Amino acid sequence: MQQSSAAESQPRIVIIGGGFAGIAAAQALAGADARVLILDSNNHHCFQPLLYQVATAALAAPEVAWPIRHVVRRQRSTTVLMLTVEGVDTARKVVKTRKCEIGYDFLVVATGATHSYFGHDWAKLAPGLKTISDAALIRRRLLLAFERAEVSVDPVERERLLTIIIVGGGPTGVELAGAIAELARHTLPPEFRRANPKNARIILLEAGPRILSSFPERLSEYARKSLERNGVEVRTALTVDQVFEDRIIAGETEIAAGVILWAAGVRASPAANWLGVEGDHAGRIAVNENLTVPCLPNVYVIGDLAFLTGPDGTPVPALAASAKQMGKYVGNAIRLRLLGRSPSKPFRYRDYGNLATIGRNSAIVKLGRLELTGFPGWLFWSIVHIYFLVNLRSRIFVAMSWIATYLTSNRGARIITR
Amino acid sequence: MQQSSAAESQPRIVIIGGGFAGIAAAQALAGADARVLILDSNNHHCFQPLLYQVATAALAAPEVAWPIRHVVRRQRSTTVLMLTVEGVDTARKVVKTRKCEIGYDFLVVATGATHSYFGHDWAKLAPGLKTISDAALIRRRLLLAFERAEVSVDPVERERLLTIIIVGGGPTGVELAGAIAELARHTLPPEFRRANPKNARIILLEAGPRILSSFPERLSEYARKSLERNGVEVRTALTVDQVFEDRIIAGETEIAAGVILWAAGVRASPAANWLGVEGDHAGRIAVNENLTVPCLPNVYVIGDLAFLTGPDGTPVPALAASAKQMGKYVGNAIRLRLLGRSPSKPFRYRDYGNLATIGRNSAIVKLGRLELTGFPGWLFWSIVHIYFLVNLRSRIFVAMSWIATYLTSNRGARIITR
Numbered sequence: 151m152q153q154s155s156a157a158e159s160q161p162r163i164v165i166i167g168g169g170f171a172g173i174a175a176a177q178a179l180a181g182a183d184a185r186v187l188i189l190d191s192n193n194h195h196c197f198q199p200l201l202y203q204v205a206t207a208a209l210a211a212p213e214v215a216w217p218i219r220h221v222v223r224r225q226r227s228t229t230v231l232m233l234t235v236e237g238v239d240t241a242r243k244v245v246k247t248r249k250c251e252i253g254y255d256f257l258v259v260a261t262g263a264t265h266s267y268f269g270h271d272w273a274k275l276a277p278g279l280k281t282i283s284d285a286a287l288i289r290r291r292l293l294l295a296f297e298r299a300e301v302s303v304d305p306v307e308r309e310r311l312l313t314i315i316i317v318g319g320g321p322t323g324v325e326l327a328g329a330i331a332e333l334a335r336h337t338l339p340p341e342f343r344r345a346n347p348k349n350a351r352i353i354l355l356e357a358g359p360r361i362l363s364s365f366p367e368r369l370s371e372y373a374r375k376s377l378e379r380n381g382v383e384v385r386t387a388l389t390v391d392q393v394f395e396d397r398i399i400a401g402e403t404e405i406a407a408g409v410i411l412w413a414a415g416v417r418a419s420p421a422a423n424w425l426g427v428e429g430d431h432a433g434r435i436a437v438n439e440n441l442t443v444p445c446l447p448n449v450y451v452i453g454d455l456a457f458l459t460g461p462d463g464t465p466v467p468a469l470a471a472s473a474k475q476m477g478k479y480v481g482n483a484i485r486l487r488l489l490g491r492s493p494s495k496p497f498r499y500r501d502y503g504n505l506a507t508i509g510r511n512s513a514i515v516k517l518g519r520l521e522l523t524g525f526p527g528w529l530f531w532s533i534v535h536i537y538f539l540v541n542l543r544s545r546i547f548v549a550m551s552w553i554a555t556y557l558t559s560n561r562g563a564r565i566i567t568r
Numbered sequence: 569m570q571q572s573s574a575a576e577s578q579p580r581i582v583i584i585g586g587g588f589a590g591i592a593a594a595q596a597l598a599g600a601d602a603r604v605l606i607l608d609s610n611n612h613h614c615f616q617p618l619l620y621q622v623a624t625a626a627l628a629a630p631e632v633a634w635p636i637r638h639v640v641r642r643q644r645s646t647t648v649l650m651l652t653v654e655g656v657d658t659a660r661k662v663v664k665t666r667k668c669e670i671g672y673d674f675l676v677v678a679t680g681a682t683h684s685y686f687g688h689d690w691a692k693l694a695p696g697l698k699t700i701s702d703a704a705l706i707r708r709r710l711l712l713a714f715e716r717a718e719v720s721v722d723p724v725e726r727e728r729l730l731t732i733i734i735v736g737g738g739p740t741g742v743e744l745a746g747a748i749a750e751l752a753r754h755t756l757p758p759e760f761r762r763a764n765p766k767n768a769r770i771i772l773l774e775a776g777p778r779i780l781s782s783f784p785e786r787l788s789e790y791a792r793k794s795l796e797r798n799g800v801e802v803r804t805a806l807t808v809d810q811v812f813e814d815r816i817i818a819g820e821t822e823i824a825a826g827v828i829l830w831a832a833g834v835r836a837s838p839a840a841n842w843l844g845v846e847g848d849h850a851g852r853i854a855v856n857e858n859l860t861v862p863c864l865p866n867v868y869v870i871g872d873l874a875f876l877t878g879p880d881g882t883p884v885p886a887l888a889a890s891a892k893q894m895g896k897y898v899g900n901a902i903r904l905r906l907l908g909r910s911p912s913k914p915f916r917y918r919d920y921g922n923l924a925t926i927g928r929n930s931a932i933v934k935l936g937r938l939e940l941t942g943f944p945g946w947l948f949w950s951i952v953h954i955y956f957l958v959n960l961r962s963r964i965f966v967a968m969s970w971i972a973t974y975l976t977s978n979r980g981a982r983i984i985t986r
Contacts, residue, residue, distance in 0.1 A: 193715055194983040210628035212981035219759040220982070229761040232715040232984075249719060283986045297611055297650040301667060341637040343647040543972050543980060547965070554961050562961060563630035564638070565612040566650075568701045 160185050160227075163484060164245055164252055166235050166421075167260035168195045168218035171453030171473035175258050178481020180225045184488055187252065189245065191234040193217050196282055199470060199535060200548070202322060204285035206329035207293065207337075207561040211282050213547050216540055235261075238424040240446055256448050256484050259421045259435075260477065263454035263468065265318070266415030266432065272393040276412040279322055286567070288411060292330065293566050295408035296338060299345035311408035312350040315398055317390050318414030319356030320364070321506040324373060326411060327354040328509035331380045336510075336559040352382045353407075355400060357389040357414070362506060362514070364467065369514040372523050376512045416468065418455050425449060430457050439496030441480050450483075452476035458497070466499040470538070475499060507531045510556070578603050578645075581902060582663055582670055584653050584839075585678035586613045586636035589871030589891035593676050596899020598643045602906055605670065607663065609652040611635050614700055617888060617953060618966070620740060622703035624747035625711065625755075625979040629700050631965050634958055653679075656842040658864055674866050674902050677839045677853075678895065681872035681886065683736070684833030684850065690811040694733075694830040697740055704985070706829060710748065711984050713826035714756060717763035729826035730768040733816055735808050736832030737774030738782075739924040742791060744829060745772040746927035749798040754928075754977040770800045771825075773818060775807040775832070780924060780932070782885065787932040790941050794930045808832075834886065836873050843867060848875055857914030859898055868901075870894035876915070884917040888956070893917060925949045928974070 161184045165172045168190040179186050194215040203209040219230040237246040238257065245252045265278040277287050292314070299311040312334075316327045331352050338347035354361065354377065361377075361384060362370040374384050392399040397406040415432075422429030425443055429435055434457040435443060441456065443449045453473040458466045466472050476497060483493040503517035505527070513531040515522035522530055532552065539545045555561055579602045583590045586608040597604050612633040621627040637648040655664040656675065663670045683696040695705050710732070717729040730752075734745045749770050756765035772779065772795065779795075779802060780788040792802050810817040815824045833850075840847030843861055847853055852875040853861060859874065861867045871891040876884045884890050894915065901911040921935035923945070931949040933940035940948055950970065957963045973979055 192984065193711060210630040210981075211985065212628040212983055215983045217759065217982045220978070223759045226761075229718075230759075231719050232712075233719060250721070282983060286985060293611060294650075300647075301649050301651060303668070341635065341641045341648075343644075543976075543978070546968070547980075550964070550968075558961075560638070560961070562965075563628075564635045565630055565633045565700060566610065567629065567704060 161255040163256045164254035165258040167262060169260060169262050169453060170470045171477040172260035173221055174474040174477025175481040176222050176228055178478045182485045182488055186228040188218055188230045189233045189235055190218055193232050195221050201279055201285045202325040202329055205279055205288040206333055207289055207564040208555050209551055210563045213544060215282050221540055258450045258480055260453045261419035261421050261455055263416050263418040265412055266417035268415055275393045275395055276410040278412040290566050291409045293564055296347055300342055308345055310406040313407040314409045315353045315407045316411045316413060317355050319354055319361030323354055323413035324361055325507055327352055327377060327382045331382050332509055335381055337561050354382055354384050355388050356386045359387055365514060365516055369521060373508050373514055376508045380509050421455055441476055441497050450480045452480055460499055471502055472499050505531050579673040581674045582672035583676040587678060587680050587871060588888045589895040590678035591639055592892040592895025593899040594640050594646055596896045600903045600906055604646040606636055606648045607651045607653055608636055611650050613639050619697055619703045620743040620747055623697055623706040624751055625707055625982040626973050627969055628981045631962060633700050639958055676868045676898055678871045679837035679839050679873055681834050681836040683830055684835035686833055693811045693813055694828040696830040708984050709827045711982060714765055718760055726763055728824040731825040732827045733771045733825045734829045734831060735773050737772055737779030741772055741831035742779055743925055745770055745795060745800045749800050750927055753799055755979050772800055772802050773806050774804045777805055783932060783934055787939060791926050791932055794926045798927050839873055859894055859915050868898045870898055878917055889920055890917050923949050
């Protein structure tokens with residue numbers, strides 16, 4: 151590796167994963183007397199909370215994703231390498247990739263989580279939404295279903311094609327269902343001549359007793375009614391038993407469908423294996439209060455991959471906000487350790503609230519005792535999400551896309567690519 | 569097919585291809601007493617003159633492509649079907665697709681052309697730029713080459729990765745070379761730590777004696793100098809003999825490369841076969857002066873697929889402008905024939921000029937006797953291209969993307985997807 155000798159003597163901090171947690175850790179290390187290396191198998195950081203808008207053609211992928219190296223470009227001692235990590239040798243303090251081994255003094259693992267198919271092989275039949283590629287695939291399937299319905303002359307086939315099932319009533323499932331309903335009810339109808347997109351059935355399935363279970367019951371009930379008003383069928387207490395290419399079976403119910411999407415379960419990335427520790431049922435790694443891994447004081451685990459309970463016994467939720475807080479905490483902790491000091495305070499998650507959007511003019515927001523719904527909630531949700539985008543350009547483009555979509559009901563990214 | 573009986577009695581006009589020519593034909597038929605069907609294997613119309621900006625990450629794909637059905641949404645008697653045409657039975661007046669057969673009274677074939685590898689099997693090694701998918705592939709290869717150079721510790725390998733060859737010195741080749749030089753010289757350097765993108769070699773190869781041969785010599789010489797000033801090596805009179813994954817051979821010259829792009833030759837789509845007529849050496853169909861196919865008075869061929877010489881013996885050039893003029897002419901001709909009248913005037917191409925951009929602040933424009941270069945040419949080029957985008961939203965977004973790129977040198981669409 152071409153490094154100056156001065157740089158060679160600096161401690162090396164390797165961060166695996168350029169999501170919210172990894173980027174926050176790198177940013178907190180800006181200017182530290184150390185070399186920081188970010189490794190990611192993708193070249194981009196993705197703003198996951200808006201991925202569902204890429205999947206439903208409201209935003210173009212580049213509006214919610216930026217090269218990791220662009221995000222940290224001003225930190226001259228931070229290097230970004232597009233590499234797929236295959237393991238860690240904690241004894242030798244080395245990260246193993248397909249191309250090379252990379253030594254570390256401190257390791258930050260922030261490789262996140264994906265959804266869980268509970269042991270089934272349904273990923274191709276019912277894609278989930280975690281990456282830009284997932285969003286492109288879902289957009290393709292959604293738009294193709296409408297195109298095929300327009301071509302089809304068989305009314306049964308057309309009805310199947312225009313049935314869209316979303317499994318999982320958490321925020322992602324609700325946001326997808328709401329946006330797909332808008333697409334079908336408002337965007338597409340003026341452009342179709344044979345199939346009527348307004349006839350599309352959009353079905354949200356939830357295994358639990360109610361959707362958005364992390365919110366108070368009142369808000370979750372509001373969300374259900376709001377979805378139903380927009381034309382989404384919400385079915386709770388229904389567990390999917392089988393998924394096929396063209397239908398699902400849930401208990402006694404069989405539903406033929408043109409598109410099946412998955413937004414249920416949590417499965418952490420395989421980092422527990424790399425580190426030789428035991429993961430919990432979802433593969434997450436239980437961390438110490440200072441976010442290090444038990445018995446590995448130089449290895450931090452943060453973001454959705456980490457499992458930690460607060461002082462009141464409730465687990466830290468898997469949110470962008472908690473990932474960022476963990477990243478910042480760890481960056482600062484390493485910075486102190488580099489100075490020979492030991493960070494004294496344990497990590498504490500600060501709950502700034504929880505929000506989810508349902509569709510045009512409709513969102514739910516829970517901020518401490520404040521609860522917002524309807525247009526005020528939706529406006530608040532929009533402003534918060536614009537604010538958290540990484541740069542001015544993205545803020546302007548996303549805001550303008552939303553205004554255009556709001557005014558015209560058109561969605562600007564409805565192209566089908568291979 | 570679900571059609572009202574009134575509609576059933578109307579004549580049916582089938583347009584194959586939703587490019588400039590096909591869309592212009594459909595638009596000229598708006599309000600005609602006929603059913604218009606547009607068939608395309610893609611769901612979108614693509615503004616090809618700006619595709620190179622998608623390939624070089626300045627624009628997101630949805631900024632230069634729109635659903636065909638969106639473009640013609642206000643024409644209630646126009647139906648768009650996403651279907652891949654496999655043949656035409658001119659005796660039975662039927663278009664054959666994988667799914668169904670579609671009868672026509674008038675047929676307009678506007679399936680365009682692609683580049684030619686002159687009989688070689690080089691499409692995967694050196695992709696060309698004709699579709700949104702091509703642009704995504706080229707963007708991926710370009711960005712990956714820089715990412716791999718940053719990871720590589722072998723200086724020879726790094727030098728190879730940072731060598732980019734563009735074969736073909738027509739407008740597409742020149743525009744690609746200029747934009748890639750900007751990417752390497754201005755956008756990427758602040759973000760890389762090991763490889764220096766400024767060291768990238770960008771080589772434009774042209775088999776003929778000069779680049780941009782459709783322009784006057786003075787302008788083509790200006791373009792060469794302008795490219796060289798921006799760091800592009802221009803090599804003329806050099807024919808590529810062999811293409812491999814990691815190098816090309818042209819006569820005595822062998823160049824190792826990380827990316828090889830193809831912008832040479834013309835090969836028309838296989839429509840001559842469908843119609844049972846003889847194509848010229850490039851597969852184009854020689855058409856009558858009224859753009860019908862000899863012996864097939866109800867079949868029109870327009871756009872890049874058509875071969876026609878003007879009264880002065882020069883062929884109508886394969887440009888967006890000529891495609892649009894042909895489409896409009898044919899739409900109006902069919903409209904007259906539907907009214908029982910016969911269109912009297914033959915098609916005449918009106919030359920409004922020719923322009924090509926080279927890079928930041930540099931373009932060449934030829935409008936009759938007026939010739940523009942440098943910043944005035946570039947500004948004129950920019951305004952013309954904004955003007956011809958399909959809707960206000962695209963105009964605003966593309967203009968804003970350009971302003972952002974101009975001010976910051978950043979390119980907003982630098983994500984690598986699968």
